[in-house]
Structure formats: C-alpha cells, structure tokens
Amino acid sequence: MGGGTVTLFLCGDVMLGRGVDQILAHPGEPELREGYVGDARSYVCLAESVSGPVPAPVAPSWPWGEALRVLAEAAPDVRIVNLETSVTGSAAFAPDKLIHYRMHPANLPALAVARPDVCVLANNHVLDFGREGLTETLDALARAGLRTAGAGRSAGEAHAPAAVPVPDGGRVLVFALGAQSSGIPPGWAATADLSGVSCLPEVSAAAAAEIVQRVRAERRTGDLVVVSVHWGSNWGYRVPREHVRFARALVDGGVDVVHGHSSHHPRRIEVYRDRLILYGCGDFIDDYEGIGGHEEYRDDLRIAYLLTVAADTGRLTGLRMVPLRARRMRLEPAPDADRGWLCATLNRISDAVHVTLEPDGTLTLPYPAPERRTGTGP
Template structure:
C-alpha cells in the first residue's frame, strides 16, 4: 500500500501571521491548501518560530528578528492541517530564550505532535522522533548549522547544532549516533531535516551536496533541507531525493522581486511497499495575505521553470501533471 508524505518549506507563524490569525479561524493560515495538506498520510514541517506567549527576545548576541506565535491558535492550526512532526533545529526556536523554547516543547508534546531538533539538553535535542503513518513507522532527525549560540549542550537547552562538513570527525560521529538511535525502532523510512546555509541564495554549495549524498550512504531515505527562503534544485541519489531547500510555506517576509521567496511547493513523496520512495510530486504554492495558497497559473509556471532550471545541474528532469511537477524515483 502506498502512502503520501508531505513536506513544506518554512512555517513561520509569528509577527504579522500571529497578529492576523489570532482573529481568524486557526485553519485560515493554510488558505486554499488545507484540503491538500489534510489529504497527506503524513505531514512534516520546519516550524520557524517558538510557540509561547512568554519570554523576552534573545539579546545575548545580536539577532535582528524574533519570531513567536501564540499557541492558543498556532497549535490548533498545526492540528487542523494534520501536521505529524515539526523540525525545531533552526535559527528561531530559541528567539524568546529558554521559556519560549520549553513552552514550544511542552505545547507540541501536549498536542501529541512529534518534534525533533531542540530540547532541554543536547541529548534531548538530538533525540529522533518516530511517527506512525498508516502501517509504516517514520524516523525523523532534525539538525542545523545556523546560529551556534543557540546550540544545546549537555546541561543547557537549545538546538541540535552540527557543522555541515563530512570531513569533520565530530560531525560524522554525532550524526551516525543519532541515525543509530533513529534506527533503533526499525523505521520503514528515515528522514533527516537540515536547516542549513544562508538566506536568499538559489543553489546549495558543493559541500552540501557531499553531505547530502553521505547521509544517503548512511541509510537516509529523504534529505529535507530548508533555510534559504528560496527553493533549490532537487538531486536524486541512489533513488533517494535530496531536497536541498524547500523554500518558504507561510510567513510575513518582504518579497524579493527576482527570487520570489513567496513561491515554492508542497513536496509530496509517495512511499511504496518496503518503505521505498517511488515518486515525488511538487505542487506549486504562493504566499499572500499571510497565508499559503495554491499558486496562480502564472506563479505555478514560474515555479516549474525555476525548479527545472535549478535541478539541471543534478541531472534531474521532471514530468508535468496539471500544475504540478512529477519526479519518478529510480536507482
């Protein structure tokens, strides 16, 4: 039996998104994408904010932006879309200091939404999540190379921070140990979320390519990247998709007229018998009115053209199905 697993770009529910949607029904943030999100058998997002009404903005080092959403509407919003797991290893989950971070952990736990990538200690931050989707178990690991001052340690809260460098022995050891813990429950599918690299760039550095392929060599089935606010090309390595960057899905950010950080996709992975990825479907989306929507005809054409161009260097080509791009996955 095939299952469809959805992945989104950054979900930032703070600032104007928070202000606007406190006065709306929680599901309004998903715009015209709500039914499609609900139709996924499993849904994974990068939660680019903390969920709290408490805490003071991080001032220990300079941080220009601080993102926080009130959990009274944000948790029902995540539940309304059927979000199964949140990646928390990113550069905003600690924006409102320890209380904001721990509130986020507690709110997600109370809602029974799985999470990985941040914790009260390094051990908790590195702990993989395990999600049941139908008759399948999915292991979910979340790591970041953003904001080293947010990194957890043995006795302090923070994120699961690593240097993205396959030549770094410490990184290799940390990642291998984390993947071993993820495999302890014999998941049918193993996903690694990576919040990596700088903002507003159109392609990943070669070091990310080496790291992504190394992860697949370690047994990872899906590399799920984000951070740039701009979607990147997709590589298929050994039949496994490397999503170098999934762009943005919900936010209130200023829009670059060329890079169009308000446009991306819902990435839908079909997983067949034995837990093997068989197809990746890319449904174009765009952000407006601080909500995500199915892309207009012109925006969808722009998304398809940019994705095709950005994926050429990886030898990746797509089929077309309506407004969507379709990528068969074969070794």
C-alpha cells in the first residue's frame, strides 16, 4: 500500500478444472457426465481446433500467462478470485446437475502461482462432487495456505469473511455469497450442522439488510469491505433491477466494493456513492475456447480489474482494467482491435461512467472524474 490507498485485483471465474486440469502435470480422471461430452480431454481438442496445439503437461503458470506479468507489475495489496471448481479426486458426481468441474488437488500450484489472497467459493460448482468433495476442497486449499470465503463446514464458517491484513494495520474483509439465480441448488446451502455455501435464496432488500448486519458485526475501525457475489445468468448485458437495488443497499450499509461474477462476459460497471460496483466480471480462466453459440459477447476476451480505494474511507480513487484474450488455454495480451471493442462495449452498457482506452492498451476509469455523475437509474 502507498499514498493512503489500497490496490485490489479482482477477476471473474477462475476454472482450473475439467480441460484445464487435463493439461496440467497431474490430471485427474477425465470422465464427464455431460451427455454430449464424456471425456474432459475433448475440451482440449476443441481449443486446439480453433487456436492450435496446446502443449501438455504445462507448467502451473501456463493458464495465467500474461496475467502473471500484469500482477507482478501492479503489485496489488489484495488479490481476490472466484474459484469456480471443486478441488477433489472424488468420482461422486452430484446428481441432477448437467456440468461438473473438478481439478486434481496435486494441480493446486496452478492456482497458487497467482498468489490469491482470497479464493471465493460461493458458486455453483464447488459442490459438484458433493459435500465430501467440498471437504476435500477446503482441506486442500488450507494445506496450500490459501484463504477461502463463501463455503465451509457450517453456516457460520461459510458466512464468515476472509480477513486480509494490509500494511497500514487495517484489513480487507471479503464476504462471499452465492445466489440461486446462478444455478446453485437450494440443497447446497450451509446450515448450522451441515457444510455448504453461503447461499442467497433471493436477491432482496431483506437479504441485503442481513448481509449488512454481518458486515457490521465483523468490521473494525480501519477495515475495508468487499462483498463478492455469484449471481445471475451466464449471457446478456441486462442487469436485473433487484441486483442493482441489492448492490446499492450494500453500499448504503457500508460496503466499499461489490464484486459480481457468474456471467461469461463483462457486464455493467457502476460507481455509486463513490464506491465501485462490478455487476459481472466475466470469465478469467476456463476451458471454454472453441465452444460456439454466443460469439457476439466475445467471451474469449477477459479483464483483469485493478482498483484503488482510499485506505481511510473506502472511496474509489481509480480503476484500471487490462484486457486479455484466451488462446491455447492461456491468457495472452488482447489485440488492439479487441481492446477498442471492449472499451466501446463497457461504455455502451454502463451508465454514468466513461471508460478510456489508454495509449498503453489498458482501460481506465479515472475517479473522481471532472463533472462526474453518480449512477441513479437501475
């Protein structure tokens, strides 16, 4: 930290399972139960069909590619990712679920190489191999020294924030929630005596008030608060009104950053009461390369979000976004034309903010900006 600010790295879904797991040094069993695809290695073949050969086995750094250079140069104080896979060798596929993600625990160096401070687990894939798979996931991450939020052996553990110390003596508290609208089965919710995720049955004013109560119970003077929420559909730019109201209610209650994810592509950016709301960060790492059907959303393009907030107030002081492209199951710099497309798209779908494409190819949201306007419409 420097100059009275804290820098956070945020991204969307990090899915190191299935096809990605198969190119790493310790691939798990490739069996899938997806109807049309029965072998995880098929996703490697799909990627190769559009981008060329993928070497295997690859080093743990391979899936992150250019993102590791971005992180090294930015040196953020806190790194937060949504880990959208179970970490298990289990073969107990969750019934009544179409898609299952798992990475072998021996491949955890492919996560640790990015040095995440918090792995958010409140999503619709962490229990893909049942509660035993969740226990193995929690144990594996703990052995690797990685903090988690949003899932646990009880509701108390799942609801508890991850606390990351920052150099001034304060902390960044990360609370994680998963909405059923993202595909989380209701039965996955953690209870007093049952493991599971911190589940949000509905996105409502009452639910927001409950989260605010949890924040106030945990927060100490000098803490900054991030609420990371997995919600909504995979595709489309529309943000439901209830999501806007929920996010703003969190900010009204003292939350400094709302970190939304689940969509396969970036969604609207908002600055509300000088706080940043990311309604959908888009995917970051996965094995979706070569899967067709939604090309208009350019889900091969990914964004590394680097935001700075005032250490004493949590107010946004700047946002820098680095566009990347997934190719050969690895993140590489996005071409100039794609950076321009992302900039134009973010400006088109976001209200009352203006994203700028800088000469170095990054996208910025200077803040506070001259004659800035605070978002008002849902």
